[in-house]
Amino acid sequence: MNSELIEEFRNRFQKEPEHVFFCPGRVNLIGEHIDYNGGGVMPCAISRGTFLAVSKNIDKRFRFQCLDFPETADLHLQESYSKTGKQWFNYPLGVMNHFIQSGYNLSGLDMLFSGNLPVGAGLSSSASIEVLTAFALNELYQFNISLIDLALLSKKVENEFMGVNCGIMDQFAVAMGKKEKAILLDCDTMDYEYIPFETAGYSLVIINTNKKRELVGSKYNERFAECGAALRLLKQKLNVENLCAVTPAEFEMNRHLVTDPVLQKRALHVVNENARVKDAAIALQTADMETFGKLMFTSHQSLKELYEVTGKELDTIIEFCKNYADCIGARMTGAGFGGCAIALVKKKSVADFTARLSRHYQDEIGYSPEIVASHAEDGAKEIRF
Numbered sequence: 298m299n300s301e302l303i304e305e306f307r308n309r310f311q312k313e314p315e316h317v318f319f320c321p322g323r324v325n326l327i328g329e330h331i332d333y334n335g336g337g338v339m340p341c342a343i344s345r346g347t348f349l350a351v352s353k354n355i356d357k358r359f360r361f362q363c364l365d366f367p368e369t370a371d372l373h374l375q376e377s378y379s380k381t382g383k384q385w386f387n388y389p390l391g392v393m394n395h396f397i398q399s400g401y402n403l404s405g406l407d408m409l410f411s412g413n414l415p416v417g418a419g420l421s422s423s424a425s426i427e428v429l430t431a432f433a434l435n436e437l438y439q440f441n442i443s444l445i446d447l448a449l450l451s452k453k454v455e456n457e458f459m460g461v462n463c464g465i466m467d468q469f470a471v472a473m474g475k476k477e478k479a480i481l482l483d484c485d486t487m488d489y490e491y492i493p494f495e496t497a498g499y500s501l502v503i504i505n506t507n508k509k510r511e512l513v514g515s516k517y518n519e520r521f522a523e524c525g526a527a528l529r530l531l532k533q534k535l536n537v538e539n540l541c542a543v544t545p546a547e548f549e550m551n552r553h554l555v556t557d558p559v560l561q562k563r564a565l566h567v568v569n570e571n572a573r574v575k576d577a578a579i580a581l582q583t584a585d586m587e588t589f590g591k592l593m594f595t596s597h598q599s600l601k602e603l604y605e606v607t608g609k610e611l612d613t614i615i616e617f618c619k620n621y622a623d624c625i626g627a628r629m630t631g632a633g634f635g636g637c638a639i640a641l642v643k644k645k646s647v648a649d650f651t652a653r654l655s656r657h658y659q660d661e662i663g664y665s666p667e668i669v670a671s672h673a674e675d676g677a678k679e680i681r682f
């Protein structure tokens with residue numbers, strides 16, 4: 298990957314790249330659709346991600362190129378930018394716009410991006426390229442911004458420049474990931490801790506549905522709005538700032554306030570999922586993988602029935618996992634509506650699991666999934682070459 302990227306940088310820009318940076322993607326182990334409700338999440342960074350080869354230029358231009366997409370941009374350095382169309386370079390452009398607007402001086406840059414994350418598959422390719430750009434600018438100009446602040450500003454870009462009301466989970470995970478650790482992050486206080494993610498005899502398997510996802514952003518924003526509406530109703534009685542500040546018991550006593558049955562289902566998922574994350578953290582800390590796995594299955598069920606963000610592809614995978622003896626837990630990961638599922642599978646059975654699930658999925662859905670064994674990895678970093 299690196300040698301091809303560097304070679305191609307030389308060909309395209311007729312000079313050497315000064316730096317190569319990398320930022321991973323992520324999976325979320327548990328705690329879905331609750332980061333924007335002030336809840337706890339448990340993601341980890343993965344080995345796949347996005348690379349950037351970059352050099353400063355003296356002609357005051359931002360040049361964006363990518364090995365994976367034909368579209369390029371060559372823009373004058375100016376005081377602000379806005380999103381144009383749906384091209385990939387809006388993500389790094391949004392980050393650069395944020396830096397410029399915040400008063401940081403940038404020079405011209407020649408940039409060549411490349412990634413090995415499936416795009417739009419729920420593994421946070423967007424957060425990966427955003428944090429990658431922010432991380433690179435911070436290193437190139439020695440701005441001394443902390444990793445957490447780089448994650449926060451990248452989220453702001455996703456919210457304001459790209460128009461998706463995402464929470465902080467993805468940007469935090471890809472910036473702050475650690476090898477063999479899951480991150481337990483409280484999205485209300487931003488307190489976090491690393492929990493050993495030593496899966497003992499199990500592999501963390503990622504299953505990409507390969508479903509073409511459309512309108513994910515708008516459905517996502519719809520869930521965001523529904524949670525806000527449920528919170529407003531609960532606030533008539535409860536003095537809370539977000540849905541995850543409500544305990545399952547408090548919700549039971551006050552659910553009549555949420556008169557709309559759809560909003561009630563959404564809130565019920567959020568409140569219970571937050572409680573599951575707490576249980577899951579205890580299970581991981583005590584290396585009780587069976588309990589952790591069961592919580593994954595329950596989380597999926599809730600995302601299917603209450604939050605309604607799964608779909609036939611993801612549900613087919615999880616049903617298969619439930620019936621596969623050497624799989625102790627599985628669930629969708631990320632925003633849903635397609636994208637990826639994760640499963641904990643006994644190491645010795647991964648090859649058999651992969652073959653059988655591929656066949657079953659192909660029969661049920663009509664095309665193949667992509668299945669890879671993965672593990673928790675470090676977050677954004679510079680690559681020496």
Ligand code: GLA
Pocket residue numbers: 325328329330331332333463464465466467631632633
């Ligand atoms: C997307 C968002 C995250 C989070 C998940 C669902 O990945 O970017 O902020 O809300 O969906 O848990």
